[in-house]
Structure formats: C-alpha cells, structure tokens
Amino acid sequence: MRRxxxxxxxxxxxxxxxxxxxxxxVVARGEGVIMLDGRVMEGKLARIPSMTNKQKADxxxxxxxxNIYLCDDGLHRYFFPTTQTVRNxxxxxxxxxxxxxxxxxxxxxxxxxxxxxVGVYTKVTPFDEFGKRKISTPLGRKQATVYQGITEITPTxxxxxxxxxxxxxxxxxxxxxxxxxxxxxLLDKILRKQIDPKNVEQRLxxxxxxxxxxxYNEARADLLAIIKDFPDxxxxxxxxxxxxxxxxxxxxxxxxxxxxxxGQHQLAxxxxxxxxxxxxxxxxxxxxxxxxxxTRTLYADAKALVDQLGGLMDKAVDRGLVxxxxxxxxxxxxxxxxxxxxxxxxxxxxADDPKLTPDEKISLxxxxxxxxADEAVTDVKACVTLVDxxxxxx
Numbered sequence: 430m431r432r433x434x435x436x437x438x439x440x441x442x443x444x445x446x447x448x449x450x451x452x453x454x455v456v457a458r459g460e461g462v463i464m465l466d467g468r469v470m471e472g473k474l475a476r477i478p479s480m481t482n483k484q485k486a487d488x489x490x491x492x493x494x495x496n497i498y499l500c501d502d503g504l505h506r507y508f509f510p511t512t513q514t515v516r517n518x519x520x521x522x523x524x525x526x527x528x529x530x531x532x533x534x535x536x537x538x539x540x541x542x543x544x545x546x547v548g549v550y551t552k553v554t555p556f557d558e559f560g561k562r563k564i565s566t567p568l569g570r571k572q573a574t575v576y577q578g579i580t581e582i583t584p585t586x587x588x589x590x591x592x593x594x595x596x597x598x599x600x601x602x603x604x605x606x607x608x609x610x611x612x613x614x615l616l617d618k619i620l621r622k623q624i625d626p627k628n629v630e631q632r633l634x635x636x637x638x639x640x641x642x643x644x645y646n647e648a649r650a651d652l653l654a655i656i657k658d659f660p661d662x663x664x665x666x667x668x669x670x671x672x673x674x675x676x677x678x679x680x681x682x683x684x685x686x687x688x689x690x691x692g693q694h695q696l697a698x699x700x701x702x703x704x705x706x707x708x709x710x711x712x713x714x715x716x717x718x719x720x721x722x723x724t725r726t727l728y729a730d731a732k733a734l735v736d737q738l739g740g741l742m743d744k745a746v747d748r749g750l751v752x753x754x755x756x757x758x759x760x761x762x763x764x765x766x767x768x769x770x771x772x773x774x775x776x777x778x779x780a781d782d783p784k785l786t787p788d789e790k791i792s793l794x795x796x797x798x799x800x801x802a803d804e805a806v807t808d809v810k811a812c813v814t815l816v817d818x819x820x821x822x823x
Contacts, residue, residue, distance in 0.1 A: 462498060463515040470509070472502030480508055504586035504605050527583050528638040530623050532560055535578035537590045541599035544568060544575075544591065556611070558618040561592070568600070575600055579619065582608060584641035613647060629659050645677035674708050681705075682713070685720060690766055694728045731765040734773050737780055738794050744787040750809055753816045754795050761798060772797050775805040 461471040476495035498514065500507040548567030556562045560579030565572060576597065581588035591602035608616070620638070624631035632655050639648035652670050656663050681704065689697035701721040706714060738758055742751045761773075776794040779785060785793070785807060792812035797805030799815055806812070 462500070464509070465513050465515060470498070470500045470507055472500045472507075475499045475501075476511065502585060503583065504607060527585070527641055528634055530582040530620060530634075530638070532578070532580050532582070532619075532623060535560070535580050535590070536592045536594070537578065537580060538593040538599040538601055541591075541593070541601050544600050544602040556615055556619070558615075558622060560619045560622075573598065573600070575602065577602070577604070582616075582620070582638070584608060584638055587611065608642060613644070617647075629655060629662060640673070643680065645673045645680060649673035649677060671708055674705070675710060675713065678705060678709055678713055682717060682720070685724075689720075689724055689727070690768075694724060694731065694765070698724050698728055727765075727767060727770060730777075731762075731770055734770075734777060734780075734794075735762050735765070738776075738791065741780075741787040741790050741794075745791060746786070747788050747809060750788055750791060750813060753813055754791060757795055757798060757816065769798075772802055772805075774802040776802075 460474045461469050462474060463469055475498070477497050477499050478495045480497060496511050498507075498509050498511055500509075550564050550566045551572070552563075552565040554563045556579065561576065562578075563574060563576050565574050567573070568575075574597065576592040576594045577589050578592045579587055580590050585608060586605045587608045589604040589606060591600045593599045611619075617635075620635050624635065626632065632651065636648050636651045636655070639645075639651065649670055652666055652673065656666055656670065681700070685697050685700045685704075688700065698721075701717060701724060704717050704721075706717075709717075735758065738761070742754070742758070745751050761769075773794060775797050776790065779793060780790055782790075788809050789807035792809050793805050793807050795812050796808075796815060799819060
C-alpha cells in the first residue's frame with residue numbers, strides 16, 4: 430500500500446530510470462486502485478459479491494452486486510468496499526516488471542495431502558544456501574516434519590513449497606513469506622546459486638531485484654563489483670552507481686529522522702555523524718548538517734533538563750514527592766523527543782526562578798510532562814494526586 434498525492438500513484442521516475450538504465454529493463458503496467466483516504470492498493474484486482482464461499486442465490490435479484498474489491502499483491506489479500514475508492518480514478522499505475530528468480534529442481538511435492546491450515550511452528554531451521562529448510566508443526570492431530578524449499582523470489586514475496594523427501598511423509602503446501610524477512614547475507618547466497626557470475630546480464634538481474642526492494646546500498650555494492658569485474662562496462666553503470674549512492678543516502682536520512690522522532694537520539698546522532706558525504710548533492714549535505722545540529726541541540730536540552738530535575742529531587746523537602754516521580758523522571762530520559770520536549774517548556778522557563786521551591790519546580794516539570802506545558806502547575810499536592818491517578822489508570 431502507498432499513499433497517493435498529486436502524482437504518487439505514478440511509478441517514481443528516478444527509480445524507474447535506475448531500473449531501466451541497467452540492461453534496459455522492460456516497463457509494464459500494474460493494476461491499482463486509489464482509496465478515499467489516499468492509499469493506493471496495488472496488485473491483482475477482482476470484484477466479488479461476498480467474502481464467504483457459501484453464497485445463496487437470491488431469486489429476486491437477477492445479478493449479484495459485486496461491491497467488494499479483492500486485491501492480491503502476492504503476499505497479502507486485501508478486501509475493501511468499492512464505495513471507499515475514488516470513482517473514475519485510473520485503475521492502472523505505472524510499475525517496473527518485478528524481477529523473478531525461479532529455483533528449479535527443488536523436488537516439490539505434487540501428489541500428496543494438501544495443507545490447508547497449520548498450528549504454531551515448534552521448530553524451524555534456517556534456510557540453507559540452496560533455499561531449503563525443515564520445520565516441525567502440528568498438522569491435523571499429529572506433529573509433522575515438513576521439508577520446504579524456496580521456488581520463487583520476487584522483490585515483495587518469496588514462494589516456499591513443501592518438498593518430496595525420501596522416507597518422509599510428503600505434503601502439498603504453497604506458502605508466501607516477505608522477501609525482506611530473509612537476512613540479506615542468506616538471500617545473497619541463494620541468489621548467487623542461481624546465476625553465472627561470469628554473465629553480466631545475470632548479475633544485473635540481482636542488482637535490479639535489490640533496487641526494487643529499495644536495498645540501494647546492496648544494489649550499489651553489487652554494481653561496483655560488476656564494474657570491477659567488467660571494466661569495459663564502467664561507462665554504462667557509473668551514473669547509476671552515483672544515483673544509487675544518493676538514493677541510499679536519502680533513505681538513510683529518512684531513517685535517521687524516524688529514529689530521532691522515536692526518541693532514539695543517541696542512535697540518530699551516531700548515524701548522522703557517520704553519514705556518507707562522498708558524491709552527495711549539496712542539498713542532501715545541507716539537510717544532514719541541519720539535522721545534525723538539531724539533534725545535538727535536542728539531545729543537549731533533554732539531558733540538561735533531566736539532569737536539572739535530578740538535582741532538584743536531591744534538594745526536595747517532600748521525600749514522598751521524590752519517590753512518586755522517580756519513575757517519571759526515568760520515563761522522560763527514555764522518551765524525550767522533539768514533541769515531548771515541548772511539555773517541559775514551562776519548567777525550562779521557570780527552573781531558575783528563586784521564588785519557587787525545589788518541590789514546586791519538580792511539580793512544574795512532572796505536571797507539564799503528564800498534561801502539557803499549558804497545564805503545568807507548581808501545586809505539590811495536585812502533582813502527587815495526578816501521579817496516583819495515572820498509576821491507577823495504568
């Protein structure tokens with residue numbers, strides 16, 4: 430699912446160019462529908478009258494109304510009413526043809542009982558470099574051992590099927606897992622088994638898959654290896670390599686912002702300080718510099734306020750108040766973000782006011798944290814009551 434804007438239901442031009450530059454990838458058209466809330470549902474579309482298999486014919490209705498959309502993206506199936514979609518919006522969105530790796534000769538079971546439901550896995554071995562694993566799970570009323578093998582890999586999903594193994598019960602089982610859930614090192618080993626390393630076109634197939642998975646750094650690393658092994662093709666791929674580096678940087682910057690907003694300031698700061706600068710456009714470097722300064726300022730302000738609150742707690746007269754708010758002080762330290770830092774603006778403004786006692790300043794900080802800066806009060810009793818109510822509600 431994606432969210433549409435003025436042109437977001439179109440395939441990103443820059444990424445499409447990256448895919449097309451590498452060995453002239455073919456561009457296809459994929460189905461999609463825009464929801465009223467802006468989401469774009471992409472996949473194979475069908476309109477159905479009901480979500481149940483048991484449908485009774487209505488003698489008074491000649492034709493059943495198909496007012497439900499079924500959207501199958503290969504990994505998920507979404508059901509939603511047709512009334513929640515944008516009328517007359519294009520049902521076709523641009524997309525690049527997804528790369529597919531078909532793993533042959535896996536020995537898939539074809540004539541055996543079909544698995545329709547399973548219990549919780551009791552044991553799962555990791556996939557090996559040939560894309561095979563063994564799982565133990567309840568099937569029906571018995572515990573079964575099933576050998577599985579990867580038979581198809583796409584950017585979104587990976588197909589896993591049950592294998593026929595000598596001296597072991599066989600099952601027909603078609604399963605899908607998210608390709609991103611496979612560790613990169615393992616996925617890379619499996620893919621390498623499917624290509625000829627001396628064939629540049631086959632190696633580019635892996636690069637395209639990584640681009641479609643938005644694993645830009647891995648795609649760039651593979652492309653650099655191709656340039657090294659095939660120096661006569663350097664001019665063909667140099668520009669793409671630079672664009673991949675920039676796309677990886679933009680994705681990393683987005684990840685840093687998410688980490689910062691989640692309160693992981695030390696991690697965000699470390700990621701910003703190690704941000705790659707070589708070959709980056711000026712606007713990206715300017716944004717990194719701005720984010721670095723902003724994160725450092727936030728981290729410094731948050732640490733200073735929490736330390737200041739700790740100093741006031743050491744001076745407090747009401748030790749019962751201190752005992753009540755110790756856990757909330759720790760909460761501040763762990764959950765401070767740009768948004769939650771605003772809750773302490775009243776405390777920050779009045780923390781050095783000589784007219785207020787340490788107890789009143791503590792109350793100002795705690796009530797501001799729990800209610801917002803506009804509701805912060807210096808009333809110690811109100812603060813204790815508020816903390817009690819919050820603890821009971823939790």
